[in-house]
Amino acid sequence: MKTFLGKTRYALAFLFVMVAANLLMAQSVLRPSVPAGDKMVPNGDGTAAAVAAGPTGQAVVTGNGINYNGGPVLKGSPVPIYIIWYGNWSGTGSNTAATQSLIQGFLSSTSLGGSSYEAINTTYGDTTGNVSGHLNFVQAVSDPGSQGTRLRNSRISTAISAQLTAGHLPTDPNGVYLFITSSDVKESGFCTQFCGFHTHQTLNGADIKWAFIGNTDQCPSGCEIQATGPNSPATGVGGADGMANVITHETEETITDPDLNAWFDASGNEDADKCNFKFGPTQTAANGARFNQTFGGHNWMIQMEWENSRGGGCDQTLGGPFFTN
Secondary structure (H helix, E strand, O other): OOOOOOOHHHHHHHHHHHHHHOOOOOOOOOOOOOOOOEEEEEEEOOEEEEOOOOOOOOOOOOOOOOOOOOOOOOOOEEEEEEEEOOOOOOOOOOOOOOHHHHHHHHHHOOOHHHHOOHHHHHHOOEEEEEOOOOOOOEEEEEEEEOOOOOOOOHHHHHHHHHHHOOOOOOOOOOOOOEEEEEHHHHHHOOOOOOOOOEEEEOOOOEEEEEEHHHHHHHHHHHHHHOOOOOOOOOOOOHHHHHHHHHHHHHHHHHOOOOOOEEEEOOOOOOHHHHHHHOOOOOOOOOOOOOOOOOEEOOOEEOOOOOOOOOOOOOEEEOOEEHHHH
């Protein structure tokens, strides 16, 4: 997921990702132009490589500004969501049990998981069927800091693997694992190059899809659309709302492009990338924060998603009007 105000860092970020490739899809950096007769395919690190263009030979809906590249999608009804709360979530600000409860409720089948927003994902599929448009929070565990407070991707993998091998979380190749860190935890690239990312790898003998989500209060100018969100406990404490937006971005992409070989456009942008930090029409909450969705008893400010129908576009609900910002 792209940072909101990070454009001035693109040149350095591009150099970094070109020499430090990891198997993940993160926020985009400046992309090379597409050579004639080629298409761009994600490398798994936010960059893309040119390969020969050609028909996919797949019986799926195409021609809406995003391409099917042959891989599977997650079709569970609902897709199960698991959370590893990493770091200190018994602190102050947005590092609290209240934030954990809010996010877990946000991901329930009676909130985001059953919304007309989530239903936008039903426009994506593979050769065996379409995405259900439903997700649901299943289980959460806590890790107070087994890998320290300065992380890199290999340490995140180790922490997730430990939860699976110990049986604290099920080993589910059809689910999405969210690794959410408190604001005192540093992850290489977070806030300077991305707000979140998703990837997949073999853990405990299964193809596990996981996403990194950092507490956006660590960098509100880069990863929050507003410092005070509709669910903020106090002015300037927008981490829970900021994380809800990043979680939306990463879960949408993990479901439609779980193995990084399903849905993305000619520039390597996945469905949420195409609408990154685009929110459409908003309303104003009682605390002055903007919001554009209401479900699960709360107002939310979450980015739009690319609908793979009607020519393609960013919208807030399945079949709703398209907006450009």
